[in-house]
Amino acid sequence: MLDPAAALALLDDQRRSIVGQIASFVPAVVLAWGFAWLLGFIGLWLIDGLKPAFSLPLPIAIGVFVVLLAAATAVSVVLPIRSGRGIRGSSSGAFTGAVYGMTWMLGSLAIVGFAQGLEFNGMDPSLANIFYPVAFALFAGIMYVLAGGIWHAPPMIVLGVWTVIVGVAAPFFGYPTHYLVLAIGGGLGFLVLGIASFVHLSRLRRRVANRAAHRG
Amino acid sequence: MDELDPVIHAQARLRIMAALATLDAGEQISFPRVQELLDMTAGNLSTHLRKLEDAAYVEVAKTHKGRTPITYIALTKQGRRAFEDYMDALRGVLGAQS
Numbered sequence: 486m487l488d489p490a491a492a493l494a495l496l497d498d499q500r501r502s503i504v505g506q507i508a509s510f511v512p513a514v515v516l517a518w519g520f521a522w523l524l525g526f527i528g529l530w531l532i533d534g535l536k537p538a539f540s541l542p543l544p545i546a547i548g549v550f551v552v553l554l555a556a557a558t559a560v561s562v563v564l565p566i567r568s569g570r571g572i573r574g575s576s577s578g579a580f581t582g583a584v585y586g587m588t589w590m591l592g593s594l595a596i597v598g599f600a601q602g603l604e605f606n607g608m609d610p611s612l613a614n615i616f617y618p619v620a621f622a623l624f625a626g627i628m629y630v631l632a633g634g635i636w637h638a639p640p641m642i643v644l645g646v647w648t649v650i651v652g653v654a655a656p657f658f659g660y661p662t663h664y665l666v667l668a669i670g671g672g673l674g675f676l677v678l679g680i681a682s683f684v685h686l687s688r689l690r691r692r693v694a695n696r697a698a699h700r701g
Numbered sequence: 702m703d704e705l706d707p708v709i710h711a712q713a714r715l716r717i718m719a720a721l722a723t724l725d726a727g728e729q730i731s732f733p734r735v736q737e738l739l740d741m742t743a744g745n746l747s748t749h750l751r752k753l754e755d756a757a758y759v760e761v762a763k764t765h766k767g768r769t770p771i772t773y774i775a776l777t778k779q780g781r782r783a784f785e786d787y788m789d790a791l792r793g794v795l796g797a798q799s
Binding site: 495576690 | 705710711712713715719720722724725727729730731733734735739740741752761773775785788791792794795
């Protein structure tokens with residue numbers, strides 16, 4: 486017969502394993518953006534960052550950045566949709582998720598529009614190099630904090646706050662070092678959280694499997 | 702002291718109940734998806750679902766997606782209550798022991 490303490494432990498682990506599996510797209514999305522930031526911003530930094538010793542040609546840096554951005558965006562759209570496969574019927578959760586997803590698009594368009602507006606009012610193109618990445622970093626950080634609040638995920642709140650701090654700090658390092666700050670502070674932070682989340686979830690699944698195996 | 706519900710208090714069925722309890726009321730999950738999440742064989746899952754269905758803890762809805770038959774599963778209201786009672790009973794037993 487199943488021992489009561491073992492039953493409670495199995496029950497808790499199983500619930501957390503299910504929730505973790507359904508939410509497993511989150512660390513994957515975080516990792517995709519971590520790579521995009523780390524490699525993309527280092528590429529942009531290398532345009533002027535190591536002069537006169539080395540300079541990455543502008544088209545290559547931009548090209549790499551756009552490809553990484555497109556890939557991370559695709560991951561961010563496809564994986565959350567796939568996570569709900571086979572589950573039907575909830576309207577409230579779907580509404581929240583849909584509004585949250587739309588807000589990413591709304592905010593991104595707003596940032597681009599705002600930059601156009603600032604340039605219309607005389608913002609120097611060289612300042613745009615600071616505005617764009619920092620604006621997106623602040624936006625992403627706030628969206629991550631909100632996600633952590635809505636879906637009760639403290640690590641996302643931590644990541645979001647950290648991203649905002651990195652975003653605010655970056656301009657004070659000046660062009661092009663601000664790219665390096667975003668790459669390392671932002672990109673690495675994302676990678677660390679993404680990997681830690683994957684490790685945590687796989688440990689949880691293994692623990693459930695072990696508990697299940699011991700009782701045949 | 703409450704006796705532990707023998708329908709739920711068995712390893713595989715406990716896991717199934719715990720998994721289904723994570724869904725919101727009104728949500729249903731397909732058989733292949735819950736099988737994947739629980740990492741059980743189809744036969745094992747079927748057998749235990751039938752026992753839970755017999756106890757009216759779980760409702761099984763057979764439907765079609767296009768021409769493919771698909772089965773959706775969810776806890777009944779009774780099943781949710783039974784699961785809550787079971788958890789209270791578990792904690793009660795453990796509380797009495799400690």
